[in-house]
Amino acid sequence: MNPQLILDNVLSPPILFFMLGAMATLLRSDLEIPASIARFLSLYLLFAIGLHGGHELSHSTLTSQTVLVLLVAMGTSAIIPLWSFFILKIRLPVADAAAIAATYGSVSAVTFITAVSFLNAMDISFGGHMVAAMALMESPAIVVGILLARTFDKRSTSDRLSLKELGRESVLNSAVFLLLGSLVIGLLTGDDGWDTVKPFVHAPFKGVLCLFLLDMGLIAAKRLRDLRSTGVTLIVFAIVAAVVHAMLGIGVARLLGTSPGDALLLAVLVGSASYIAVPAAMRLSIPQANPSLYLPMSLGVTFPFNIIVGIPLYYAIIQAVWKTT
Amino acid sequence: MNPQLILDNVLSPPILFFMLGAMATLLRSDLEIPASIARFLSLYLLFAIGLHGGHELSHSTLTSQTVLVLLVAMGTSAIIPLWSFFILKIRLPVADAAAIAATYGSVSAVTFITAVSFLNAMDISFGGHMVAAMALMESPAIVVGILLARTFDKRSTSDRLSLKELGRESVLNSAVFLLLGSLVIGLLTGDDGWDTVKPFVHAPFKGVLCLFLLDMGLIAAKRLRDLRSTGVTLIVFAIVAAVVHAMLGIGVARLLGTSPGDALLLAVLVGSASYIAVPAAMRLSIPQANPSLYLPMSLGVTFPFNIIVGIPLYYAIIQAVWKTT
Amino acid sequence: MNPQLILDNVLSPPILFFMLGAMATLLRSDLEIPASIARFLSLYLLFAIGLHGGHELSHSTLTSQTVLVLLVAMGTSAIIPLWSFFILKIRLPVADAAAIAATYGSVSAVTFITAVSFLNAMDISFGGHMVAAMALMESPAIVVGILLARTFDKRSTSDRLSLKELGRESVLNSAVFLLLGSLVIGLLTGDDGWDTVKPFVHAPFKGVLCLFLLDMGLIAAKRLRDLRSTGVTLIVFAIVAAVVHAMLGIGVARLLGTSPGDALLLAVLVGSASYIAVPAAMRLSIPQANPSLYLPMSLGVTFPFNIIVGIPLYYAIIQAVWKTT
Amino acid sequence: MTPIKRMEIVIDATHTPDLIDAIRAQGVAGYTVFRDVQGAGDRGVRRNDDPAGISGNCCVLIACEPGEMMKVVEAVRPLLETHGGMCLVSDAQWLKH
Amino acid sequence: MTPIKRMEIVIDATHTPDLIDAIRAQGVAGYTVFRDVQGAGDRGVRRNDDPAGISGNCCVLIACEPGEMMKVVEAVRPLLETHGGMCLVSDAQWLKH
């Protein structure tokens, strides 16, 4: 594996700002991004990713391979929580195990974007349908997580939970809704629509991402500090799950015969964990689960691991595999 | 009338985001734009419209027709509240009637912008002075509304109200002040000034508008829900007033012999109702008036009606009229 | 001296928006920028200036003159507080004198940017290392100010103050940290990094500056009002210090043989006073000092003086001096 | 001025809508909500800083008739049991206007 | 610690400057303002979400001498009559420092 890849990845402004934020927390600087701004930056990113993805989709033809990739992506999002749950249940209460499992079944949009930047920087192409894959991977994990909690511990889920509620949590969740809505609007309005919004959602995207990652660095370092007190097992899980799931993603991509670019994106989707949509849904529907477990794991461990080490690592593996066969 | 026009208008990103926001409210998604962000987006829009309008003005020559259009625009803003007041007074207390009347005399900057986008998308030209017309239409309605309230019900207006206060409410009102101030700065600094601010106020404008309209959709749907309890009469007024006033605008434009583009903008100005400047002024100077009447009417009914149905409808009429004569 | 220079400077959008903001306060308009937005705009400016400066640095070669300029800049930042302190101590308590002294030793990033715009508008070149000079001038003044307070009045500084704390206040202070961090990231990522962030930090910069200055105008006028009650001496100090220090900057620049552009920037750095980094540090480490003295002086007097009158005045002097010799 | 019970409830921002539904169901029509509140308690520090918006609290202030107080308390209790938070009750005078 | 009256007033954000002028006119120099407060009462739900900024409340906290209390209440009353809102008064101890 090529250490240059890791270095190049680390030396990009988004990653460096993430590290600057983490440093600010560790050195106890009083740097802070106002909460409403941070929330807006994340709305902006979802809005921009959605529109961009929708526009890409409007150009791509629906081949059977594309459909297969989408189905497989949704499938992994539904299956990953299953084994994660049973492994986590050995040590943790049902509610916590289910919430963490759902978190790891789902995806991190910002990890995905970082992988896209990585591919762009190396001039490697990838399919426009991968954003759709990402958008479709949020909901199945939420549904499976809730069902697991409800099956193994009735009291752990919110009383008002019905099947209707279930659909609602997984699709009307603000992050999922904005992402899917923007995707559909991008698809419906095609090139004409894209031309009007492009100067707002495309050109400044990377810069906004830097500021967002600065904030994520601030937060991730705080969460990591919180997590230390809970013991090291969960930290290990957060890294092992990332790598194992990414390998699964790579394996599946190989079987489907995708391009190396699509393979990296699939690896990153399968290997990443949600820290916006799923935590918000879990807080509502599995209130017994402790948010200071599932959030810090995905935000403080898996996320930094993936964007700093994971992406170049997975890509090195993909290069090796795609070459040999 | 051409249904394609409505469809094309609806299929533009701003309108689709408005509808996405409304859907989020109706389906009870927890999507929310932080209040400080929403306020900032609206400051940005006023700032951008003002600078753009000022720059356009700095290029347009002051013909007698231009002056006439500006005077007529201000005139309608002062006269509309009169009849609206007497009609509304049949059913409503003086304070409410006056506040609603003022709201409908004034204009909605975002409706105006949406009409401008509509014209741009269809490659129809219009005069740079129309932004000035818009900026000048806020204040007269405020003054007339306050005077009506004070004449017909002394107790309804704020005690501290003097003539000086009156001028203040109508010109120093934050929305009016920022719009007029930016307009004057755009005019004073001309092309050189415009070049420095353009990348911030021009290129990303449409994208910001989408986010703002997403928020407006969220809010409008909530207000509409609130309004249902007050009875259907006011909803009917909110639509009829839009259409009747727009027809008045078209008629006046025809008499003045403007271009079809200017006619649409005049129709939209006369036919729209304020939901920023005037409500803020009414809350201060006619505190007895119920804000849960005048705000929902303009924000929840007239605004969506105009941007979705009104603009293409008015334009179809203009096409018909301008062709026949 | 050429009055045209002042006029041209005043007729630029940023300065006009500053004046619009001040007018809004004086006329008692209710115009207001939400606090979280204002904080974000100032984070954005530091982030953008830092990245821009880092990118410029990555292109400039480190000559002995450059190094000399940086050292001198840091030197003035450390020395100015000394005499300022002893002059101010005649009238004021030790804590206040030390805090104001530190404020004037340090720099105002926005004054610096305004001078850069001024130079750009007149097509005058300047060195990329000047941003580094600015970034390096924040900390020495903070350290000297704290040491002065501690030497002359033990009780005035915060108990927890150790040498380690001292370093922390001066470097981990959020404004200094973000500026230096962005500078380093800009330097590390060079042209490739710059290309990805440029559309966010470069093109819209001037427009954001206008909005920020609108807010600064609102605030500066309020502070000036507050300051009137404290007596006119401090207002006089705030103007005299600006001019005297700027002259010092010009003198030093002449001795070092810099270009006129660099001379203006040095004058503006030496002549300006901090209203973000230093006040924040003083509040923490010299809590006895009254923030309603040091903040209004720099924000309400020195800042407007420099951006409106100072910059063209200093430049006129530079032109005269550089011509004669 | 009349005597009144002043209740203040700090709860997870995510569950504030549920809390409001619960008190409305008891006939309480007046309340005030403070958003974006941080804090610490049994469940650790809540910094209101994560992008999912699940680490913030809200504080809800309710002035209610002394007679209504207990039923509001009982409506609130199950929510606090599941989600954590706190509820303080004190005496105050209400300015009739 | 000395006994003091603790007043908290919830009023329309738009009219908060008037409220502050009114209490200042009574010689009250100390107060604390909480912005962007939501709520519900006789005049319906106030979500603090409209672009005109007229659907938000502020909460003003005033600690004043027991002797001053009634004149502050009387200064506040007409504002609440016209604009709605609420005013609670309770007893507290003030930490002299």
Next chain:
Amino acid sequence: MTPIKRMEIVIDATHTPDLIDAIRAQGVAGYTVFRDVQGAGDRGVRRNDDPAGISGNCCVLIACEPGEMMKVVEAVRPLLETHGGMCLVSDAQWLKH
């Protein structure tokens, strides 16, 4: 419900972390923080509007055992002496859940 002391402290936003350290050092693990609070007092008007962020206040609400109250007060007092602010203490009932 058990009797409890309700303390509310308004302090400079800049010094809020120090305040929290001070009360934590007294063993207080529960508190609620309201950010971006404006006000006026002996040190003039604090508008929470400057870019350095030094003109804003925070309000910290602490519910603590009556027995703990005095030691918290004593921990808070030196901070208020140096930095200004205010501290009110009143009685309340805590809903056990």
